[in-house]
Amino acid sequence: MSEVIDQYVKTEYEAGFVTDIESETLPPGLNEEVIRFISAKKNEPEWLLDWRLKAYRQFVEMEEPEWAHLNYPKIDLNEVSFYSAPKSINDAPKSLDEVDPELIETYNKLGIPLHEQEVLAGVAVDVVFDSVSVATTFKEKLAEAGVIFCPISEAVHQYPELIQKYLGSVVPQKDNYFAALNSAVFSDGSFVYIPKGVRCPMELSTYFRINEAKTGQFERTLIIADEGSHVSYLEGCTAPMRDENQLHAAVVELVALDKANIKYSTVQNWYPGDENGKGGIYNFVTKRGICHDNAKISWTQVETGSAITWKYPSVVLRGNNSVGEFYSVALTRNYQQADTGTKMIHLGKNTKSTIISKGISAGKSQNAYRGLVRMSPRADGARNYTQCDSLLIGDQCGAHTFPYIESKHPNAIVEHEATTSKVSDDQLFLCQQRGIDTEKAVSMIVNGFCKEVFKELPMEFAVEAGKLLEVSLEGSVG
Amino acid sequence: MLKINNLHAKVEDKDILKGLSLEIKPGEVHAIMGPNGSGKSTFGYVLSGREGYEVTDGEIEFEGKNILELEADERAKEGLFLAFQYPVEIPGVSNMEFLKASIDATREYQGKEPLDAVSFMKLAREKCQQVNLDQNFLKRGVNEGFSGGEKKRNEIMQMMLLEPKLCILDETDSGLDIDALQVVADGVNACRDGNRSFIVVTHYQRLLDYIVPDYVHVLSNGKIIKSGGKELALELEEKGYSWIDKL
Amino acid sequence: MNYQIDLQNREQLSLNSSELSDIKELYQQRNDSLDAFKQASLPSRKVEHWKYNDMTFLKEGEFELATQTRPMPTSYPAIAIEDAIELHFNNGVLANDLAALDLPQGLRIRKLQECSADKISLLAKMNQVNEKNMLLNLNQALCDNIIVIETLDNVQLNQMIYIKHLTSDLQNNAIASSQIFVMVGRSSELSILEQFESELTNAITLSLQQSFFQLSENSHVKHYRLNVEKDSAHQVGQVKATLEKDAVFDSFYLGLGSKLNRTDIDILHQGNNAHVELNGIYLPANEQRIDYHSNIEHQVPHCTSNEIFRGIIADKSSAVFNGKIHIFKDAQKSDAFLNNKNLLLTNQAEVNTKPELEIYADDVKCAHGATVAQLDDKSVYYLQTRGINKKRARKMLSIAFIQELVNKVKQDAVRKHLVSLLDDYMSHID
Ligand SMILES: Nc1ncnc2c1ncn2[C@@H]1O[C@H](COP(=O)(O)OP(=O)(O)O)[C@@H](O)[C@H]1O
Numbered sequence A: 001m002s003e004v005i006d007q008y009v010k011t012e013y014e015a016g017f018v019t020d021i022e023s024e025t026l027p028p029g030l031n032e033e034v035i036r037f038i039s040a041k042k043n044e045p046e047w048l049l050d051w052r053l054k055a056y057r058q059f060v061e062m063e064e065p066e067w068a069h070l071n072y073p074k075i076d077l078n079e080v081s082f083y084s085a086p087k088s089i090n091d092a093p094k095s096l097d098e099v100d101p102e103l104i105e106t107y108n109k110l111g112i113p114l115h116e117q118e119v120l121a122g123v124a125v126d127v128v129f130d131s132v133s134v135a136t137t138f139k140e141k142l143a144e145a146g147v148i149f150c151p152i153s154e155a156v157h158q159y160p161e162l163i164q165k166y167l168g169s170v171v172p173q174k175d176n177y178f179a180a181l182n183s184a185v186f187s188d189g190s191f192v193y194i195p196k197g198v199r200c201p202m203e204l205s206t207y208f209r210i211n212e213a214k215t216g217q218f219e220r221t222l223i224i225a226d227e228g229s230h231v232s233y234l235e236g237c238t239a240p241m242r243d244e245n246q247l248h249a250a251v252v253e254l255v256a257l258d259k260a261n262i263k264y265s266t267v268q269n270w271y272p273g274d275e276n277g278k279g280g281i282y283n284f285v286t287k288r289g290i291c292h293d294n295a296k297i298s299w300t301q302v303e304t305g306s307a308i309t310w311k312y313p314s315v316v317l318r319g320n321n322s323v324g325e326f327y328s329v330a331l332t333r334n335y336q337q338a339d340t341g342t343k344m345i346h347l348g349k350n351t352k353s354t355i356i357s358k359g360i361s362a363g364k365s366q367n368a369y370r371g372l373v374r375m376s377p378r379a380d381g382a383r384n385y386t387q388c389d390s391l392l393i394g395d396q397c398g399a400h401t402f403p404y405i406e407s408k409h410p411n412a413i414v415e416h417e418a419t420t421s422k423v424s425d426d427q428l429f430l431c432q433q434r435g436i437d438t439e440k441a442v443s444m445i446v447n448g449f450c451k452e453v454f455k456e457l458p459m460e461f462a463v464e465a466g467k468l469l470e471v472s473l474e475g476s477v478g
Numbered sequence B: 001m002l003k004i005n006n007l008h009a010k011v012e013d014k015d016i017l018k019g020l021s022l023e024i025k026p027g028e029v030h031a032i033m034g035p036n037g038s039g040k041s042t043f044g045y046v047l048s049g050r051e052g053y054e055v056t057d058g059e060i061e062f063e064g065k066n067i068l069e070l071e072a073d074e075r076a077k078e079g080l081f082l083a084f085q086y087p088v089e090i091p092g093v094s095n096m097e098f099l100k101a102s103i104d105a106t107r108e109y110q111g112k113e114p115l116d117a118v119s120f121m122k123l124a125r126e127k128c129q130q131v132n133l134d135q136n137f138l139k140r141g142v143n144e145g146f147s148g149g150e151k152k153r154n155e156i157m158q159m160m161l162l163e164p165k166l167c168i169l170d171e172t173d174s175g176l177d178i179d180a181l182q183v184v185a186d187g188v189n190a191c192r193d194g195n196r197s198f199i200v201v202t203h204y205q206r207l208l209d210y211i212v213p214d215y216v217h218v219l220s221n222g223k224i225i226k227s228g229g230k231e232l233a234l235e236l237e238e239k240g241y242s243w244i245d246k247l
Numbered sequence C: 001m002n003y004q005i006d007l008q009n010r011e012q013l014s015l016n017s018s019e020l021s022d023i024k025e026l027y028q029q030r031n032d033s034l035d036a037f038k039q040a041s042l043p044s045r046k047v048e049h050w051k052y053n054d055m056t057f058l059k060e061g062e063f064e065l066a067t068q069t070r071p072m073p074t075s076y077p078a079i080a081i082e083d084a085i086e087l088h089f090n091n092g093v094l095a096n097d098l099a100a101l102d103l104p105q106g107l108r109i110r111k112l113q114e115c116s117a118d119k120i121s122l123l124a125k126m127n128q129v130n131e132k133n134m135l136l137n138l139n140q141a142l143c144d145n146i147i148v149i150e151t152l153d154n155v156q157l158n159q160m161i162y163i164k165h166l167t168s169d170l171q172n173n174a175i176a177s178s179q180i181f182v183m184v185g186r187s188s189e190l191s192i193l194e195q196f197e198s199e200l201t202n203a204i205t206l207s208l209q210q211s212f213f214q215l216s217e218n219s220h221v222k223h224y225r226l227n228v229e230k231d232s233a234h235q236v237g238q239v240k241a242t243l244e245k246d247a248v249f250d251s252f253y254l255g256l257g258s259k260l261n262r263t264d265i266d267i268l269h270q271g272n273n274a275h276v277e278l279n280g281i282y283l284p285a286n287e288q289r290i291d292y293h294s295n296i297e298h299q300v301p302h303c304t305s306n307e308i309f310r311g312i313i314a315d316k317s318s319a320v321f322n323g324k325i326h327i328f329k330d331a332q333k334s335d336a337f338l339n340n341k342n343l344l345l346t347n348q349a350e351v352n353t354k355p356e357l358e359i360y361a362d363d364v365k366c367a368h369g370a371t372v373a374q375l376d377d378k379s380v381y382y383l384q385t386r387g388i389n390k391k392r393a394r395k396m397l398s399i400a401f402i403q404e405l406v407n408k409v410k411q412d413a414v415r416k417h418l419v420s421l422l423d424d425y426m427s428h429i430d
């Protein structure tokens, strides 16, 4: 089988084209001036500049974490440009018609239609290209329902009370090295507010794309679901093929007030580097949500891209009876490395969490699940169930599991299980014997392995995720 | 022996028993029938003192004593026995150890000498035989890996060992084939000594051919809505539970 | 004599001038261990490997290296093993006269300094710098009490080797240090029981103890390590075993008592078809802290491991369990299973568990599971309806929770001893 494995690692990265547009890019390097520049560029109020500077000062005191099961050369921040915007954006497009046609073309290539036919699909899209939000569709329709969905840079001006109250309330500036960096230099991202009792009439969606060479992308997303509201949010990411590594350090904060329900789905397909491990995105992301009483936050992620993934979407179950979920598929191949998982912090009574993690390692990749389940002394009747499965394809890769379980409450119940399996020759042979070719067979087996997670994705995403896995796996097995 | 007056009880904020009254004299056999979900098992749990089953109104008097404040084990030692509809499995605790602890506790409460190991074993083996359980069961974990029928027979065996005053049998017939049913019924009938009373909870009339009741009560929605002699069971069987809705 | 260890001023430490330090096969390794000890941070919550332990006692400054042996006080808890070959360590120092032991054919027990150079080199290898646990490096740098237990090939030893470790009679803060090195010949069988005891003291005592096992081809070792120290004792210990082809290491642990008991278990599968069985029970109560860190390395193909640890955590105590299975690249057809279950009895008890897998080969069967829960309400109720009071019911269920592990101890005398220790424990907890 191994010969076939070798010859198989040949798939091209489908989203790896470069868009040829003029852009305004800051020279590499980070200092207070850069932060003032970014803030000025966005015409930000004084308090936000101060907030960024405070984060920066904390950041310079911090060290890059080394505990993850990841191996990469230290990131030289002097090589990274902290701001890049398509030039034409400066003229602030008011509607899709005004958006640079090159950009529209880019999204079309990516299969993200921004046209009115989208109404049918019922997906509202915000697009973040390099660091700037370029278009938000269906603003009006959302406004009817009272839903706010706009670039965070815009929200800073239009809804300053909300931003001031919630920005950094879930992920404080000094939470970790990358969050501090993001707090200092974040460029743009999405802002969502769902009013009390409102069920958001459509799926909200953001696509992120890094285009410019040697740029870092530092977007920041803030979603606030007011009491009793519901929202489902999708996030997709791509980047062009480049030889250098590009840094992506995002922060996502979710606030689910009493009885609110947030579903956050990600399909992450940043450029993973080539088959020799050259290039690719370094993805260091901090995602966290807070649940108040009876609220629910559900993270679903399909991670197939990035050279390095460092990501632990978490839920702080502060309110009684609140619910946290984490469903994850992480696929690594070639020289990709992923260290991803979740934290479920049970503070309130009768809080429940479920973790389903599926790791698939192929090629020479390393794929680690890292999780924390913590039952505080107040978490009476709390429960967690964790299932963590690894699938290995080939004998050159690694699959690792590092679950931390901490309990301080006798009535809290934690259950954790982990298994490892491989795509066996026997399985493949059986499929072949029944006329199914190997590639198809592997994709079937992998899809079956991931079923529990895919079923959590919104319909149109589930199809995309399945296809993505198939494409990513092409060439990984024989 | 048992006097229940206007019993109301709830579980997790759900009212389940809503004014149940019943009186049982020594030696009597009462059958309680009712559709699924009518509160039969709940009734057994409330009588036996299960935590979380809260009595909100009414009284239960057992042998002239108010037992509402007693813990489950104290009620058991007073002579109240519940044969479970779904006996729980307790791996790691052997049946033998379990039965010995149970008998010791009961005898101590009654002011009797503890049984020495030899007499205990003799007694346990004897009872096993009576309900057709292999003696190996004594060594295994409580109900661990037992079949449905074996669990039920184990319940009857415990009843015979503990010699309670009042036995509540919660659907002891369900899941039993005819032979097993005969064994269980024989066990119960052997315990009928004129003083011991029984509450036989069942969904079907079938069991009552084997254990003939003095009274039959129909429980619906947490209340006894009809009582009668053993012919009531036959009538119910014939007309179905939908019949009682019209009562 | 009277070697002082100031943990706050580690850079000033130099090797103890002792007989063992002078042996050239050992010198390099002792020096390396000392360097590693000096360079590492002292254990604290900031160090991943010590994350959950309060080690502030190490800040107390000076410790003296315990050297003197006193007459052995009578053993608690008594253990009756017929025919056992007994070795006694008092404050880390061997109290027996080895020459006076009546040993069966094929078994040899000596001090390290009496062994040949090649044996000493083997031990030096076992004493390789420890990357995770700096206190073991300290032991490796300064340990002067190393006993080598050795069997020839094809020896089936019926007598149990019983090693009693006692810390007692220490007035000043002190570190007791010792190692045993067990070398089992091809196709030989051996059983060995280590029991750690202590007396209550006001002084801070830290016992550093490492037991090394080298299992040759097709050898079979049954090992028990029982920690039953009093509430003032600290122990940081290690069991490290290398397994050659077809070897079987069956190792059982009991953690009961002590202020802090930290035991690292390192199993290295180095020959095909080796098997390890690790079973353990930890029962911290009062304010005790018990911490087991196991690490099983499948370095070669076709090896198996099976590990079950259960803990009941009472009062204000805490437990840590960290179980790692590491499958090396090329260690195909490895089969590893790990299970850890915990019962928390009170609101102030705490457990931190982390079952880990690190896998670099694809054709393997690995699974682990961990749970934290309380006693099952339904079972308590069932027992109550049979007249058994709640307290008793809870005890019966607690014992049941660990019964499976007790049953794994096949040697009658050891199991009886274990049961009596457990009975005693159960009578003290609510
Ligand atoms: N723990 C519980 N929490 C909430 N409802 C319960 C609980 N136990 C039983 N019930 C409800 O109480 C009713 C009576 O149940 P049960 O006594 O088991 O009925 P029966 O034995 O007659 O079938 C049912 O509607 C059941 O769903």
Ligand SMILES: [Mg+2]
Pocket: B040, B041, B042, B085, B171
């Ligand atoms: Mg029922």
